Amino acid sequence: MRDTEAEGLLRRLAPQVLGAVVRRYGHFDTAEDAVQEALLAAAMQWPKDGIPDNPRGWLITVASRRLTDLLRSEQARQRREDSLARWPLPEQGLAPAADRPAAESDDTLILLFMCCHPVLSPASQIALTLRAVGGLTTAEIARAFLVPEATMTQRIGRAKERIRAAGATFRLPPADEQRERLRVVLHVLYLVFNEGYTATEGTNLVRDELTAEAIRLTRLLLRLVPDDGEVAGLLALMLLTEARRAARTAVDGSLVPLREQDRSSWDADAIAEGVALVTGALGSKPLGPYQLQAAIAAVHDEAPTAADTDWPQILALYRVLERLDPSPVVTLNKAVALAMVDGPAAGLAVVQSLAGDARVDRTHHLDSVRGHLLELAGDHDEARKAYRAAARRAKSLPEQRHLLARAARLR
Numbered sequence: 001m002r003d004t005e006a007e008g009l010l011r012r013l014a015p016q017v018l019g020a021v022v023r024r025y026g027h028f029d030t031a032e033d034a035v036q037e038a039l040l041a042a043a044m045q046w047p048k049d050g051i052p053d054n055p056r057g058w059l060i061t062v063a064s065r066r067l068t069d070l071l072r073s074e075q076a077r078q079r080r081e082d083s084l085a086r087w088p089l090p091e092q093g094l095a096p097a098a099d100r101p102a103a104e105s106d107d108t109l110i111l112l113f114m115c116c117h118p119v120l121s122p123a124s125q126i127a128l129t130l131r132a133v134g135g136l137t138t139a140e141i142a143r144a145f146l147v148p149e150a151t152m153t154q155r156i157g158r159a160k161e162r163i164r165a166a167g168a169t170f171r172l173p174p175a176d177e178q179r180e181r182l183r184v185v186l187h188v189l190y191l192v193f194n195e196g197y198t199a200t201e202g203t204n205l206v207r208d209e210l211t212a213e214a215i216r217l218t219r220l221l222l223r224l225v226p227d228d229g230e231v232a233g234l235l236a237l238m239l240l241t242e243a244r245r246a247a248r249t250a251v252d253g254s255l256v257p258l259r260e261q262d263r264s265s266w267d268a269d270a271i272a273e274g275v276a277l278v279t280g281a282l283g284s285k286p287l288g289p290y291q292l293q294a295a296i297a298a299v300h301d302e303a304p305t306a307a308d309t310d311w312p313q314i315l316a317l318y319r320v321l322e323r324l325d326p327s328p329v330v331t332l333n334k335a336v337a338l339a340m341v342d343g344p345a346a347g348l349a350v351v352q353s354l355a356g357d358a359r360v361d362r363t364h365h366l367d368s369v370r371g372h373l374l375e376l377a378g379d380h381d382e383a384r385k386a387y388r389a390a391a392r393r394a395k396s397l398p399e400q401r402h403l404l405a406r407a408a409r410l411r
Contacts, residue, residue, distance in 0.1 A: 014135030019107025229284030
């Protein structure tokens with residue numbers, strides 16, 4: 001058995017096993033540690049010994065034994081084992097027997113809600129989601145976010161402690177809270193994908209493991225809530241964006257702008273799936289920002305060449321998005337579309353209106369767009385200055401190199 005096969009199976013089983021253990025025994029924080037140890041044991045044994053006949057049951061058994069060991073080790077402090085023995089569990093709260101089908105939909109959705117609990121910071125929500133639902137190890141998450149493993153261990157530990165202190169139980173939140181909590185889940189998955197697609201720091205532009213995991217979890221979420229248009233919209237946005245990945249970098253690893261990409265290398269199947277998803281999602285109510293962003297991505301992806309891009313349609317979509325979900329990033333993107341429709345001067349006026357907004361002024365994006373529009377306007381001296389200013393602010397090495405290269409071309 002190949003290591004990659006075991007890894008894929010373990011990631012699919014991780015939320016099922018954690019849900020079963022927490023549903024039976026409680027103690028989300030300790031159960032999560034026990035499941036991680038069971039996953040690690042499986043990752044070491046299965047490639048050599050083969051997959052057990054009942055891999056889910058194997059993992060639940062190992063995790064349950066490890067949970068008992070962990071609880072016993074803390075008996076003196078919190079007497080958890082005694083509380084566990086006296087806890088009268090209702091029948092519906094018990095984990096399914098190993099030979100019964102997994103309640104994957106219920107348990108995974110509950111875990112997503114728990115990991116995206118509002119008491120947690122976005123960084124903690126991302127880390128806990130990747131570990132508890134995605135099945136990534138702490139070391140893998142730490143590498144993805146360029147922090148020491150000890151730092152990520154502390155972050156995840158604090159997140160689990162905060163969930164415990166908040167009194168969170170292993171059940172879906174009340175109906176009136178579910179929609180808001182679902183929005184948080186979508187935002188976390190969106191952040192995971194964006195960090196993977198364009199890394200904010202470091203030497204690599206893309207982190208494939210994060211984009212792949214974000215798409216996998218969003219697919220799973222769509223199966224859990226198939227009638228939610230924003231879930232479908234987010235998956236469509238991810239697929240339509242990921243479809244261009246092969247064309248985003250040159251042989252030397254340098255960044256290739258969208259308008260210069262070889263569109264023949266785009267993933268046609270991913271584009272077709274994304275377009276179908278967003279087409280169906282746009283008919284749902286209410287209309288949401290992920291559906292609109294996916295619609296914009298679809299217009300880009302369906303254009304045979306950059307010159308064929310329907311910029312008036314993109315501008316119209318950005319105007320709706322700006323009304324629905326206003327942010328300086330949306331306005332900045334709208335400025336580019338406006339420049340393509342009404343000329344660079346119109347776009348530069350919008351960019352200038354954002355000057356001083358700390359949400360974008362301290363990032364490289366404002367100067368980068370300003371440089372692009374100044375270049376379109378023929379003001380190469382000012383465009384070069386803007387590109388260099390953007391390069392100084394960019395934390396990603398590939399983006400720094402790209403911006404400096406654009407400045408150098410304008411000499």
